[in-house]
Amino acid sequence: MEQLEDKYKNDKYDRSLYIPKGYILPDGSQLTKSYARLHEDMAKRFIEENYKYTFANDIIKDPKDFMLMRVGALQVMSCGLPILLHCDEKLSKEIEAAIVSYLSYDWKEIIIENPYANYFNYMRYRLLEGTGLSIGDDKYEEKIANQKILKRR
Numbered sequence: 112m113e114q115l116e117d118k119y120k121n122d123k124y125d126r127s128l129y130i131p132k133g134y135i136l137p138d139g140s141q142l143t144k145s146y147a148r149l150h151e152d153m154a155k156r157f158i159e160e161n162y163k164y165t166f167a168n169d170i171i172k173d174p175k176d177f178m179l180m181r182v183g184a185l186q187v188m189s190c191g192l193p194i195l196l197h198c199d200e201k202l203s204k205e206i207e208a209a210i211v212s213y214l215s216y217d218w219k220e221i222i223i224e225n226p227y228a229n230y231f232n233y234m235r236y237r238l239l240e241g242t243g244l245s246i247g248d249d250k251y252e253e254k255i256a257n258q259k260i261l262k263r264r
Contacts, residue, residue: 125212129212129213129216130187131189132144132188134154134157134178134184134186135184135205135206136184137182137183137205138203138205139205139206142157151175153178154175154178155174157178157182158174165181169181179196179197179198179223180225183198183200183206184197185197193216193217193218193219194220194221195219195220197222197223198223198224198225199223199224200225
């Protein structure tokens with residue numbers, strides 16, 4: 112992937128880690144405005160080039176969600192409020208370093224739960240959705256039992 116030029120030498124941000132908008136991939140490469148203008152366009156293009164068949168057969172149908180939940184990318188948004196968005200899974204060292212850099216410049220971080228990490232998690236999430244229950248509640252176990260779903264042994 113193309114890295115930013117060093118035309119920001121006097122910028123206070125660490126340009127090797129900082130991008131104003133786009134995605135940082137687990138290997139540290141960046142999808143920036145030069146790749147595509149909007150996050151959705153970046154995600155669609157990247158998926159089409161690298162994950163076309165996986166995406167077509169996945170339960171996740173939104174390209175931006177796919178980037179976060181399957182690719183493991185860090186989404187960098189700076190429209191009004193500078194925000195970092197990523198899933199609550201194990202992050203690569205490159206993304207962890209980028210997060211530290213952004214946070215040192217007062218960016219906000221939003222960590223989202225990934226209910227789609229695997230099919231079993233997805234099914235549990237779908238069962239709980241809208242019920243107000245959480246895993247471990249007695250009523251959750253009752254709901255599972257009433258669904259006639261095989262439990263893991």
